[in-house]
Amino acid sequence: MENWDNIRFFLAVARSGSVRGAALALRVTHSTVLRRISQLEAQLGARLFEKLPSGYALTGAGEEIFELSGTMESISSQLQSRVFARDQSLSGSLRIALPPSLATDLLMPDLADFTKLHPAIEMQVNTSYRAVNLTTRQADVAIRLVYDQMSLPQHLIGSRLEDVYRGVYVAKSLLICEYDDVRWIKKKEDGELPSWAAAIQLGKNKPPVLVDELSSQVAAARAGLGVTILPCFVGDSDPQLERLWGSSVEYYGTIWLLTLDETRKTKRIKEFIEFIKLRIKSHRAELSGNI
Structure with missing residues (x-):
């Protein structure tokens, strides 16, 4: 060993x-x-x-x-x-990998409910935007936000779950009359604004505010630094933010659940997959922005 x-x-x-x-x-x-x-x-x-x-x-x-x-x-x-x-017990470790935003803004209460149902299962939650290797058991189940279905590894068993939408959000404290002088808040890797957001005609004469990751993006929007594009389940759940009046919601990506063919036969993995599929389906309104 x-x-x-x-x-x-x-x-x-x-x-x-x-x-x-x-x-x-x-x-x-x-x-x-x-x-x-x-x-x-x-x-x-x-x-x-x-x-x-x-x-x-x-x-x-x-x-x-x-x-x-x-x-x-x-x-x-x-x-x-x-x-x-071969392990058909409802005890032992269960390793789950998912993006931080899906964990903290959507699914953590559901994970808590699963542990209450199965107290002998040791849940290990890996929240990272980096892809994990299921073959080497860095995780037993991966919940991913997928932007291109062709990017999914062919050797994994995948279940397509719910579509995720995004919109433009602004601090409730920011007055409408200040919108003409507003900046866009973007993550450094975002690149140019998508055409549907650029059409809003905001922030044309101001350089953007660039941040490293989603939590800083949300914090900057709360502070009134400008407007920003967020997944609806993040923006709509924040009491300090509101969707920009008159703006639309647009498709962002799709939640997929991934595992290995052999791994999914384990009873505790099977139980979790069935459980989390139903829970994610129950969040359809938040994920689509129809709340």
């Missing part, structure tokens, strides 16, 4: 190209990654990485180990999934 753990650390460094990236992916310290790599190199009697200014590069020996390790990882994951699928 220890040897395999060392190989997991090796794969994480090889894939990220850095010790820091591996530490973040594995949720361990920088020093733990270095120690495990040193142990593996000592066991194999070969240097596996060369440290360059740009990061960690595989040596010749490292390239060979990388190819073999990928095969080992795949076989190990298949074995774990098949053993896991």
Whole structure:
């Protein structure tokens, strides 16, 4: 087991190209990654990485180990999934991955209800916008907001659930007469405004306010820094915000539930999937902006 753990650390460094990236992916310290790599190199009697200014590069020996390790990882994951699928108890761990906004603004009360129904299940909630690897059991179930169905991994079992809509929101404290001088609040990766939002003809003469992530975007809107585009389930539930009068709601993406074929046979996974599908369906009005 220890040897395999060392190989997991090796794969994480090889894939990220850095010790820091591996530490973040594995949720361990920088020093733990270095120690495990040193142990593996000592066991194999070969240097596996060369440290360059740009990061960690595989040596010749490292390239060979990388190819073999990928095969080992795949076989190990298949074995774990098949053993896991035989578990028909309603106890044990349940790992769920979903975006922070879906967790904090929509589904956390539903997750709480599930734990009340099944107190012997240990729920582990991973809230991140980064995709998780279900094959290596970083999660048992992933709930994703998908913008392009073609981007879904073909090896996963997926259920298309509810469509999500978005609209333009503004602080209730911002007076209508101030709209002519308003700014757009955008996340840095958003790029140009979509045509339906640009047609509102606001903020044409002002540079936008740029933020890093959704929570800062909401906070900036609450503070009256400007108008912003938010998923309806986020904007409509915030008592300090309101939808811009006269603006429309537009399709944003679709919630998908993803799991592995073997994993979904496990009783606690099956119970959760059936439960959360019904709960997400019950949120159709909030997700569509029809409240």
